[in-house]
Structures are given as C-alpha cells and as structure tokens.
Amino acid sequence: MIRLLKILEFALSSLGRRKFKNFSIIVVYSLTITALASVLLLTSSLKKTALNVLVDGPNIVVQRLAGGRHDLIPTDYARIIEKIPGVGRVKPRIWGYYYDSLYHANYTILGIDRGSEQFAMVEGKTPAGDEQCMVGQGVAEAQHAEPGMDLLLINSKGIGYSCEISGTFKAKSALWTNDLIVFTTGALKRFFTMPDGLATDITVEVFNAGEVALVAQKIKRLLPDTRPITIDEILHTYESIFNWRSGMMLTIFTSSLLAFSILAWDKATGISREEKREIGILKAIGWDTGDVLTLKLCEGAVISVTAFLIGISLAYIHVFLLNAPLLVPVLKGWSVLFPRFHPVPYIDGYQIIILGFLTIVPYMASTVLPSWKAAITDPENAMRGV
C-alpha cells in the first residue's frame, strides 16, 4: 500500500511537471463527460417521468385510417367496441390542432364533457359551459391571459370566436398541458365545424390490464379500417424516443465520443520525447517494467477519475439544478411554445457505470499501452529518444 502511495506521489509530481497540458486534458475530458452525462441524465429523467405518468392514460386509443391517413372516426364505432367483453368506458373524443398566426404558435385543443371535478394542477375551474375554456401555461403566457379574461381565436369558418378563460393549468403540469386549450365537446365541435356523428378518435377503457392487447386485436378484427394504439405502444414510443439509440442521444453522444476518441487517440499514438526519456531514466535507476506501468496507470487514473467525477457532478448541476439550459434549445427545435420544466432527478446507476466504463477504461488503456512500449525498450535508447 505504502509502495502504491509513493508511486501515486511520484505520478502526481510527474503530472505537475506538465501542469498546463494535464490541466487542459482534465478540462476537455470533464466537459466531454459533462455533455455525455447531461444527455443521459435528461433523457433518462424524461423517459422515467413519461413512463410513471402516462400509465394512467387511455388503455386503447382507436383511430380510423382512410387511404392510409388518419381520418375522423364514426361515433357509432363506440357502440360496437362497447360490446366487447372486458371493455369499460368507451368515449369518442374531439381534439385537434390550431395555428395561431398572431403568435406563430401551435395549440392543441381538446374537448371535454362539462363537469365540476377539481384538479390539483388547475387554477380556477374546468369549462362549465360552451362559452368557457381552460388554457395551459404556455397559451396563457403567449396571450397574456388569466382566468376571467377572454381568449380570442379564429374558427374553421374564419370567424372570430371568443370564450371566457375559466381556469389555467398550473406551471407544474406544463410538461403535459403547456399548449393545451380545453373547450366543452359541443363548443369544440362547432369551432372545428365537425360533422355530427364523427369524432377525432375513441378512447377505450379495459378492466383487466392483461387483456388490453386482446381487446385491441378484437377491435381491429371487428373494425378493419381502424388502428388501435394500446397503452403499451404509447409507453414504448417514449421508451424509444429517449433511449440511447434515439436521435438526440446519437447526435450529442457520437460527437462527444468522437471528441473523446481524438483525445485518447492522441495519447495512444505516442508519448512525448520527454516522457520516453523519463521512462528510460526510471528503468536505468532500477525501476522494473511493472513499476513503470503502475506509475503510468496511476497517472491515467488520476486524470480520468478526476475528470469523470467533475464531469458527472457538473452534469447533475446542469440538468437537475439549472434545468438543462444547454440542452433545452436542442429539444425545443422550432416549437414556439416550449414548457419550462424541472426534470425529476432520476439517476440510472447502470448508465453511469456504462459511461464510466466507456470513458475511464479507454483513456487508461491509451495511457498505459505506449508507456509499455517505451518501458520494454532498452533504457539507453529510451533516454536518447530512439
């Protein structure tokens, strides 16, 4: 142990002789790990949030396809679906999108039944009549609106449509409701001038979660022009969007890994003349190859472990304490309304271990290999730099 500590002391003083170079390596290495870990932490947090919350969404959403495209679905289909054993509430839904040319923003408009249910994430009330509506935080901010004020939109006939804002979704629900406007179903039907007997899609409740896939199969058999989307498929979508093979991960992950590979490659392709001379001197004064390799391993470990711990800590601060300001523009794309959200700090230990393995091990290997080559050469040649 004492021997190892002495070698570590020697390694630290050896690193100290090339202060600026090693400091720059630690900075670049830490930033690379920060970028990689930030993406890992943010995507894993969004994925876990989606999987935890969306499980309470509709068991099956039934869409109608016409000519391979999504089309309005006859509400009569609900009666056919209701007769399938094990099916609970079947509800035709009216919803759609609205482009606000004034703010250049897209809103999602959803129709609900009149009700007096209370929601912890709603300030005010849900629409009690056709002349009322409820808006998400993003819509309220874009329109400078608050409960009691009027929201003015243009309906499908090009006529101004005004409704009183009865409530707003609280900021904490912005991740789900930021761009949402909620009307009563009747009001929304008129707003979209949707023909009677048609809906956007149908949600289906299945009593036994184990029968969802079976019910979806039956729906498809009974109504061949429909596309049932089960809750598992919805959850699977979010699992794939935010897994490590997703576009976001691939873009940032590959560029960071490439930067890191250049760093490691630079180390692996050779050590400096000065380092070779140092190894030669050590061998000449009696160090054996094993001691030299331990020394180089210590040097590699000092740099990589320090950079890894700094990188991971910076990533945590960036994503969970500062709400990922550097990644939000990547996520935002062209969205005009983008929710301000606070990622829930889920840390996936497995991903952190993989990240450590992907960054620490190659760097240490790339430090040791050229040193081993220098250590097995004749000390005189090594000192001469041959």
Place this chain on the structure above:
Amino acid sequence: MRRTKVFLSFITFLLFLSVFFVGHSHHEKRLWRQRELPSARQLIHHFGLTDFALWTEARYTRNPALADFFAPFQDFPAAFEHFPAGSILAPSLPAVDTRLSIGRTAAGFPQ
C-alpha cells in the same frame, strides 16, 4: 506525500459531492412522487393525454405516440423530415413478437 494528501482529499470531496447528489435525487424524487405524481396522473387520466407537450411544431411531433411511423415523411413521397424535432424522435419500429413460417410439404400445403 503532500501531493497525495491533497489529491486524495480532492477526490474524497468529489465522491462526497456525488453521494450528496444521489441523496438529493432520492429526496427530490420522493417529493415529486408524493406531491406531483398523483395530480399529474389525475390530469392524464381525466383528459386522456398521451404525450408530452414538448414539440409543438407539427401534429406528428406533438403527439408522437399517436402518429404513424410514416407520418414525418408524409408531405410528398420520399420527403425528408424537415422539423428539428424529427431528428430527435427516431422512429420506433415495431418489434415482431411471433413469426409464422408456412412451408410446402411433400403432400402439398397442409390442410
């Protein structure tokens, strides 16, 4: 051994910081599960929401769970996806669970 002491103290500090972050994450997660998760689930259940409101550029980026796999390329045949979100949402190809293979036997197709 002065440098070793300084280095080991620094590494210990970084390890403590990491442990603090793990503790912080557990605490925040617990708070979120207690305070926000039930109300978020109530909202999702009542309004039948299926997606994050993250990407509002196009209908297939706003509701990726409900869009078709080919939706991003719908504008015209072989159209390239032009919304930035399209490069973030990689298409999730369905996994095949069961594969049936039907072969001709000496006596012809099985009845």
